[in-house]
Amino acid sequence: MGRITITSTLTLSFFLIILVYSASANNSIPKGLSYNFYNKTCPQLEDIVRATLAPVFTNDPTSAAALLRLMFHDCQVQGCDASILIDVSNSASLEPPELGAKKNFGIRKRESINQIKSRIEEECPGLVSCADIIVLAAREAVAISGGPRIIVPLGRRDSISASSSEDADASLPAPDFGVDDALSLFAKLGMTTRETVAIMGSHTLGVTHCLNIMDRLYRPSDVRGSNMDPRFEALLKFSCPENIPFSQNISFVLNDPSTFIFDNLYYKNSLQRRGVLRIDAELPLNTRTAGIVEQFAANSDDFFQEFGSAFLKLSYAGVLTGNHGIIRSMCNFVDN
Known part of the structure; x- marks a missing residue:
């Protein structure tokens, strides 16, 4: 240990x-x-x-x-x-x-x-x-x-x-992956259910491109996890209109209002049915993850602790050490 x-x-x-x-x-x-x-x-x-x-x-x-x-x-x-x-x-x-x-x-x-x-x-x-x-x-x-x-x-x-x-x-992972997919994916890296929920909290930073949520917004019968606050759904549809396809690659929505701050607002938004991606919406609804979402929403220290552990496990994935691999002199170029 x-x-x-x-x-x-x-x-x-x-x-x-x-x-x-x-x-x-x-x-x-x-x-x-x-x-x-x-x-x-x-x-x-x-x-x-x-x-x-x-x-x-x-x-x-x-x-x-x-x-x-x-x-x-x-x-x-x-x-x-x-x-x-x-x-x-x-x-x-x-x-x-x-x-x-x-x-x-x-x-x-x-x-x-x-x-x-x-x-x-x-x-x-x-x-x-x-x-x-x-x-x-x-x-x-x-x-x-x-x-x-x-x-x-x-x-x-x-x-x-x-x-x-x-x-x-x-x-x-695909943009429409859900709880089952996430638990399976991160279990392969040795993560527990709590750590998987915590690693998804990285969505507290950054944005989501409209292209990744078009099915969820306009074809919800094809994608599970479409449960959404009506006002939030209207906001997303305003930001990501279906009838302007060329804009879907360049347009985006904030993952949460504090998009530059690493905090537990992601979980609070998910509980309020304001999750942008399918996984964000499903986490508070699935019996295996709902209680963890509630705990992280109530206590950022618990979230930070589990995220730290999950981050380490991700950083161990498939590492090359010792005589395996090389030290590149330039990161974007493989030395001869």
């Missing part, structure tokens, strides 16, 4: 409030990862990541959601190996790599990972993987938005190839 130490940071006016947690984790750290992996070889690593991202978060408040999504999509396709960063033009395969998958539409802030990598290469050349940088950037995204500060073990290595776009689309 390992120990997770989590601190939550919230900025209120000029005051910084730090909440410290200590919780047991049911997941063991994969062989090759450790909490002090770079202590001797690159002790300034986390400071570099934080300093590089500070202006990114300041200039673009949507960056936190984008970096968190980047990690999720990387780790769910052949593991946390930075394969999502490999450019189409740099793929050794004749097939489009995973970045070109339909479900990777809207993936952003890959350039921020490249910026961090460039800074690290100046200080610690050839030592730090892009896979670790993605995880650290996502961790910072959660913390800077007011969520838990999660201490993550490091030591991941980068893949030498990307998955095909077809395989990536098969691995990533």
Whole structure:
């Protein structure tokens, strides 16, 4: 049994409030990862990541959601190996790599990972993987938005190839996936039901593109989980009109009103039938998850604690360590 130490940071006016947690984790750290992996070889690593991202978060408040999504999509396709960063033009395969998958539409802030990598290469050349940088950037995204500060073990290595776009689309969840799908998907990563409900709380950040909710809005008989507050439904339909198809890729709706803050409002909205996606609507209705949603809506500390554990389990998915994989010199390019 390992120990997770989590601190939550919230900025209120000029005051910084730090909440410290200590919780047991049911997941063991994969062989090759450790909490002090770079202590001797690159002790300034986390400071570099934080300093590089500070202006990114300041200039673009949507960056936190984008970096968190980047990690999720990387780790769910052949593991946390930075394969999502490999450019189409740099793929050794004749097939489009995973970045070109339909479900990777809207993936952003890959350039921020490249910026961090460039800074690290100046200080610690050839030592730090892009896979670790993605995880650290996502961790910072959660913390800077007011969520838990999660201490993550490091030591991941980068893949030498990307998955095909077809395989990536098969691995990533569909916009209309529900509770059964979520529990099955995240159980494969060792997550409990509570952790699965917590990891869905990442929807508290960011937006949802209209394209992903058109069936739910206009063809509810085809998609379960269509139960929705009528006023909220009217708002979504106003933002995502069915008769303007070309706008569905560029138009979006906020996941919740506090879209830049990592909080438990996601669960409160779900209980009020204001969930944007099908999974958001089903969580408070399913007997296996309803009580957990109510608990997280009432107590953000409980949500943060479970989210920290779930985040770690996601970050362990399919990791390459030791002699497996490489350390890329450029994150979007596989070295010869």
